[in-house]
Amino acid sequence: MRYAYLGPAGTFTEAALLQVPGADDAERVPAANVDEALAMVLDGSVDGAMVPIENSVEGGVSATLDAIARVDHLQIVREVLIPISFVLAVRDGIETLDQITKVSTHGHAWAQCRGWAHANIPGAEFIQASSTAAGALGLQDPEQHHEAAICSPLVxxxxxxxxxxxxxxxxxxAVTRFFLVTRPGPLPAPTGVDKSTLIVPLPEDRPGALMALLEQFAARGVNLSRIESRPTGQGLGSYFFSVDIDGHLAEERVAAALTGLHRLCPDLKFLGSYNAAEGITPTIDSHNSNEAFVQAREWVAELLNRL
Known part of the structure; x- marks a missing residue:
């Protein structure tokens, strides 16, 4: 097996990948960005890619949300949660905080440590890096001139x-959530504690358009655990929604919700059902259980037999 991840080695993304069974023995291929990692999945050079999707402090990772929405023929098969803690690494010779004039890291890491930085190294300039690990490795590069980097303890x-x-x-x-993305294939078996991810383009910008979409979930008792709007890039007022729901496509209530949603939004994109890493079993009312849907369908079938 070969897996891509946001490199270089030592990133939180690699730590997430190492939680996948067998990843220790697999070939791990660092990618410069999300687009590159997903492109390797699409062209078959890797079997899957681990990418960050959201952080409990900063919210959704827009680069991943947009990349997954743009590309067809991808499937989410697993989610991984990684607790996030940062250290301040420095070049040899730096002994005190007041010696630091430049600090490098990824933008999301900087946002999660901004308060500490303003209190302890208020005059330091932030240098954007492609990843926390890249900023850290720059400390060993004589061509780069930052004295410190915010990075994971691992790197x-x-x-x-x-x-x-x-x-x-x-x-x-703080926790960051990651997706393992592959080419489309069989869905992971339902466990009773699952999620599904959708890309829902807004069919038209009109009063009640979003409400009509949300009603499809509410009417079937399907909880939305995440919903984020992102611009399509086709002009102001043109958006899609990245949505996570509690439940597996194999569940009657989820399948019914997607059926109703597809009638309103034929361009609906299903990205996969997978085990929920939090392990929290959703509460489902009895009238939204699989049994209730099956009984209702059989009742209608009996009525139709009278025709």
Whole structure:
């Protein structure tokens, strides 16, 4: 097996990939960005790609949301949650915080440590890096001139970097969610604790358009655990929604909701059903159970037999 992930080695994305059974022994291929990782999946050079989708502090990762929405023939087969903690790694010779004039990291990491940085290194300039690991590795590159990097403890340990301060995140307990994306294939079997992800283009910009879409879920007792609007790029007022729902396509209520949604939105994109990493069993009212849907369908079938 070959898997792509956002590199270089030591990123939180690689840590997420290592939670996939068998990934320890698989070939792990670093990618420069989400588009490159997904392109490797599409052309068959890797079997899957691990990409970040949202953070409990910063919300959705727009690069991933947009990339997955643009590309067809992809499927989400697994989600992974990674607790996020950051360290401040520095170049050799840096002994105190007041020696730091430039600090490099990924934008999402900077946002999660901004409060600490403003309080402890207020004069330091933020240098955008393609990943936390890339900023950290720059400390070993004489061509780069930042004195510090905000990165994961994993990359600091693996690269033998000098850590000046540990646990610099503003929100202790922050978590980032990742998706393992493959080419389309059989759905993972339902476990009773599942999620499904959809891309829902807004059919038209009119009063009640979004309400009509949401009613399809509410009427079948399907909970939305995440909904985010993103521009399609086709002009102002043109949006799609990235949606996670509690449940598996194999469940009657979920299939019924998607059936109703497809009538309103034929361009609906189903990205997959997969085990929910939180392990929280959703509450389902008895009238939205599989049995209730089956009984209702059989009742209608009996009525139709009178024709």
């Amino acid at each position: 600091a340990h693996e690269r033998n970097l000098k850590v000046l301060v540990e646990g610099i995140e503003d929100n202790v307990g």
